[in-house]
Amino acid sequence: MTEKATALTATRTQVDEAVAQAVREGLTAQPKRLPPWLFYDEAGSRLFEEITELPEYYVTRTERDILTACSGAMIAQAAQGKRVRLVELGAGSADKTRLLLAAAVELQGKVLYEPLDVSASALTEAKKRIEREIPAVTVAPRVMDYTQGLHGLEPDAAGERRLVLYIGSSIGNFDAREAGPLLERVRAGLELGDGLLLGVDLIKSEETLLAAYNDAAGVTAAFNRNMLVRLNRELGADFDLEAFSHRAIWNASESRIEMHLVSRAAQRVRLAELDLQVDFAAGESIHTENSYKYAPGAAEKMLAEAGFAPVGCWKDAQGWFAVCLGRADQDVELPGLEATEDVTLPAPDRATALDPVPPRRGNRASAAGQKQ
Numbered sequence: 365m366t367e368k369a370t371a372l373t374a375t376r377t378q379v380d381e382a383v384a385q386a387v388r389e390g391l392t393a394q395p396k397r398l399p400p401w402l403f404y405d406e407a408g409s410r411l412f413e414e415i416t417e418l419p420e421y422y423v424t425r426t427e428r429d430i431l432t433a434c435s436g437a438m439i440a441q442a443a444q445g446k447r448v449r450l451v452e453l454g455a456g457s458a459d460k461t462r463l464l465l466a467a468a469v470e471l472q473g474k475v476l477y478e479p480l481d482v483s484a485s486a487l488t489e490a491k492k493r494i495e496r497e498i499p500a501v502t503v504a505p506r507v508m509d510y511t512q513g514l515h516g517l518e519p520d521a522a523g524e525r526r527l528v529l530y531i532g533s534s535i536g537n538f539d540a541r542e543a544g545p546l547l548e549r550v551r552a553g554l555e556l557g558d559g560l561l562l563g564v565d566l567i568k569s570e571e572t573l574l575a576a577y578n579d580a581a582g583v584t585a586a587f588n589r590n591m592l593v594r595l596n597r598e599l600g601a602d603f604d605l606e607a608f609s610h611r612a613i614w615n616a617s618e619s620r621i622e623m624h625l626v627s628r629a630a631q632r633v634r635l636a637e638l639d640l641q642v643d644f645a646a647g648e649s650i651h652t653e654n655s656y657k658y659a660p661g662a663a664e665k666m667l668a669e670a671g672f673a674p675v676g677c678w679k680d681a682q683g684w685f686a687v688c689l690g691r692a693d694q695d696v697e698l699p700g701l702e703a704t705e706d707v708t709l710p711a712p713d714r715a716t717a718l719d720p721v722p723p724r725r726g727n728r729a730s731a732a733g734q735k736q
């Protein structure tokens with residue numbers, strides 16, 4: 365083999381098949397699209413961490429406020445007097461998971477935490493960090509693609525309940541056709557009485573939504589464009605980053621923010637590793653992400669349809685975000701809005717909102733809640 369051929373083979377073996385297939389499919393589709401999981405290479409994960417700290421990106425901050433105030437109540441509701449072990453879908457963003465772990469430690473002393481992620485390095489990092497910060501927590505990470513179900517988790521020990529954390533509005537990056545089955549697969553891996561804690565972003569003013577995905581510092585734009593940087597590096601593509609603009613729009617009829625990369629001019633892009641060239645018209649877009657925002661009651665409905673009786677929903681005072689608990693149940697009825705315990709943090713004095721509030725029973729006691 366010539367030196368050049370050897371080098372080429374070496375490069376080709378490094379191409380990730382899943383990446384190659386997703387990009388080929390997405391860029392030859394009409395309209396063009398790329399899946400949002402492509403955002404999260406090392407640089408993209410760093411940019412996402414930066415996004416979570418932006419003043420416009422209310423999502424992380426608001427969910428953190430809810431968890432700061434209500435983690436104790438959530439854990440107590442999930443545990444129902446038993447020991448609880450926590451499973452997290454994804455390796456867990458440090459401080460939000462920490463709040464729930466600390467609440468569980470407070471309730472029962474030692475806690476077992478099982479983060480599930482496709483990235484071994486993210487899991488190793490989470491294990492080191494959490495065991496250092498909360499020594500009462502034992503971290504048992506598992507490298508797996510949780511979107512395919514919770515295969516291989518050992519059964520609950522006697523007197524124990526699992527609580528699956530799916531926080532951070534991650535479910536919002538799946539459309540309804542994907543989100544429902546994903547939650548059903550999670551439910552299939554659980555036992556009766558186990559719980560799912562689901563963080564969902566709620567519909568709010570278009571202005572607030574657009575600002576969150578179009579920040580003044582341009583971090584979200586860099587996050588979006590980083591997908592092209594990744595394709596240039598991993599697939600030998602020649603995307604000119606300046607030739608694509610970041611666009612975030614609110615699609616009201618679908619109740620979602622959409623992110624796009626829009627070609628500023630007619631151009632041809634080559635992807636050497638795919639033996640592919642792709643033509644763009646001026647103004648043509650690559651749809652890179654959907655981020656669904658939910659109406660009141662939608663999260664409870666989604667939980668019920670997946671086989672979880674909605675037990676409680678904790679919201680911030682502005683009604684921007686909800687963290688909802690569902691309990692794996694045999695026979696789950698679709699809830700009316702009155703079916704769950706609804707807790708709203710007190711408004712708007714932040715000092716008050718950050719103080720733990722005892723769960724305030726909604727005026728409509730829970731039918732589902734009676735089964736607890």
Ligand code: AVI
Pocket residue numbers: 415423532533534536537576577584653654655
């Ligand atoms: C990870 N996910 C919940 C974020 C969201 O808000 O949909 C990803 C993101 N995209 C742009 N900004 C943040």
